[in-house]
Amino acid sequence: MYKNFFRYLISAIFLLGFSVNSNADFKVGFVYVGPTGDHGWTFQHHEGRNAVEAAGIKTTFVESVPEGADAERVIRQLAQSGHDLIFTTSFGYMDPTNKVAKDFPNVKFEHATGYKREHSNVSTYSARFYEGRTLLGHIAGKMTKTNTIGYIASFPIPEVIRGINAMTLAAQKVNPNIKTKIVWVFTWYDPGKEAEAAQALIDQGADVIMQHTDSTAPVQTAEKAGVWSFGQASDMQRFAPKSILTSIIDDWAPYYVERAIAARDGTWNQQDTWHGLKEGMVAMGPYNSAMGADLVKEVEQLQKDLASGKVHSFTGPIYDQKGNILVAEGKVADDGMLAGMSVYVKGVEGDIPK
C-alpha cells in the first residue's frame, strides 16, 4: 500500500515537473509552401508567426517545403523535435498532416484551407476571403469604364470559384452591365504566367484586374498598362501605388496567437475555423484616393455591414449561368453551399475548366 502510494507520489511529481517543464519549452512550428519573402501567401503566415513570437512563445518555421513526399518528413521532424503545435499552411499538406497527427497524439496540428480532420488533434482553418471579394466587386463595378473586369484564377476549387462569384455579384449590384473575364493560370505563384494573364485580360478590354494568385506581377502589369488593380494576400500598394485600389489582406496573426496560447494553456480543442472581416482574419488595405471620397465611404460602410452580418456576400436571388436559381430571393447561401461551390453565377463568361 505504501509502495503504491509512493509510486503515485513519484509519478505525480514527475508529471507535474513534466507539465511545468513542457510549458516553458512550449514551441510552435510552421510549415510554409513558399519563401518567407514572397510578399503574398507565405509572407502573411510568416507575419502571423512573428506575432506569436512577440507574444512570448517560441516558434520555428521551415520554408519552401514542396507539397510532395518531403512534407511528411518536415512535419514529422517538427513533431519529433519537441514542437507542441504545428501549423501547416498549404492545402497540399492535408494528407501528410493527418498522417503525422495519428502518430503524435499529444501534438496539436492546424491545417490551413483543408477539409480533413481525421484525428482529434487536427484542426482546420481558413478565411472568408470572399467577403473581401465582395468589396472588390463593388469598387470594380463603379470604377470600370469598359464594363469588363479581368480575373486571374489559379485552380477551379470552391474557394476560387466563390471569390469570382462574390466579386461578380457585388459588381452587378452597382453596375448591371459588367462582365467578368477569367484566365486560368493553374498555379498559385508564377510571376511570368500571372503577368501574361494580366496582359491578356487588359488586351481583351478589361480595365480592372484582380487575381487569386500570390505574386505581385499582376498589379505591376496593371500599373504599367494604366488600369486598376487589387493586391492579394498582403498589402501590395508599394508595388503599384497608382493602380492599386485596395488589397485583400490575410491576417492570420490574431488566430495564430489565440491558438498558440490555447495550446500552451491546455484549452486547445479541435475546430473548423472560418473567420472573415468580423474577426479580422480578412482585412482591407488602404483605399486609393482615386476612388473618390463618396465611393470610399460607401465601401467602408459595406465593409462594416459585411462584418456585422447585416449584409451577406451571397444574398438571393442568385442565378447560375443558365439562369437556374441557386439562392432564392431573401435567402443567403449557407456555409455548406459556399464550401462546395462549383458553378459560376450569371454574368461570368466562359466555363469552369473540367
Added chain:
Amino acid sequence: MIKIEKRDDAPMALYFFTPFIAIILTILGGGIIFYILGFNPIEALKFYFITPISNLYGLSELLLKATPLCLIAIGLSFCFKSNNWNIGAEGQLTFGAIVGGGVALLFYNQEGFYILPLVILAGAIGGMIFALIPAILKTYFNTNEILVSLMLVYVSKLLLDYLVVGPWSNPEGFNFPETRQFSDSSRMPLLFEGLRIHAGIFLALAAVMLSWFTLYKTYLGFQIKVSGLSLKTAKYAGFKGKTMILFVFMISGACAGLAGVGEITGPIGQLHRMISPDYGFTAIIVAFLGRLNPFGIIFASLVVALTYLGAETAQIFLQIPKYTGQVFQGMILFFLLASDYLLFFKVKILNLKKNELRH
C-alpha cells in the same frame, strides 16, 4: 601572365579521389558561409550532416530520398558516357509517373498481385517512350538533344497539370489538382513498420548491378564507352551509332520513369503537380559526383540526399535558410569541376619581366 597547359601525366588514381576533395571543400565552404551568416559553423554542420541521420527514421528518409536520385543518375550515366546530353530526366520521370499513375488509377479499388508490377512496368515504358523523342530527333533529324530533352520537361509537366486538374482529378476532391489516392494494390510495399523506405530501393539496387554489368562486362558497354571517348574511333570501328543513341536514351528514360513511379506509388500515393522536387535535374550532379560509375553513384546519391535533409534540420534547429541546401549542391558541383580541371590542366604563372616583353 597565366598560362594553362594540359597535363600529360594526370594521375588517374586522383580522378576517383576528386569527388572526396570536392565534398571536403564543400563542407569547409559551408562552414565559412555559416560563420558569415552568424552561426557556429561546427554546430551548423553537425545539424546539417549528422543530426538528419542520427536515428532509424532519418536513415530511412535518407535512403528514400536517395532512391530516385540514384535511379535517374544510373540512367544518365549511360547517356553521358556515350556523349549524349540528356538533360530532360525530369520530364521522363514525370511522363513515367503519368503512365504508371494512369495504370494505377485504371486498377483503382481492385485487388491483385500483378497490379503493382504492371504499374511499375508502365512507368518504365512511359519514361522510355518520352526519352525516345529527343533520341529519334537527334539520330534522324540531327537536332540538339540538350534543347529538345529540356523543353520536353515543360511538355510533360503541363500534361500532368492538365490531367490532375481535368480528366484524372479526384471526383470527391472538390476540384483540387490531384487524383485519387491509389489503392493498396498499386502501392510499393513498405520494408519496415513506421518507416517510409519502400521496395523501390531494390529497383535502384538492381539498376546499379545491371548497369555495372552492362557497362563493364559486355561488348555493348565497351561500345558506349568508346563512342564517349571518341566518336570517330567508334565510327571507324564500325559501331552502330544511331542504334546506340536510341539505346542509351531508352535506358535513361526507363530509369527516370522508374524513379517517378517509385515516388507516386511509394511516399506520395497519388498523382499531383508536385511529384518531384526536380530530382531529374539534381541527378545530373549525382551522376557526375559519382564519376558515372554505378557504385560511385550510390555514394553520390546518398551525399546529395543528405544535403536536402540537412537543409531541413538546419532550418528547424537553427533557422538557417533552407536554400543553403541548394548552395551546397551547387558548391559540390563547382568544386568537383574545379578539381577536375586542375587535375587535367596545369596553371602556370609566368613571371615575365618588362624587357622580356619588349622582345
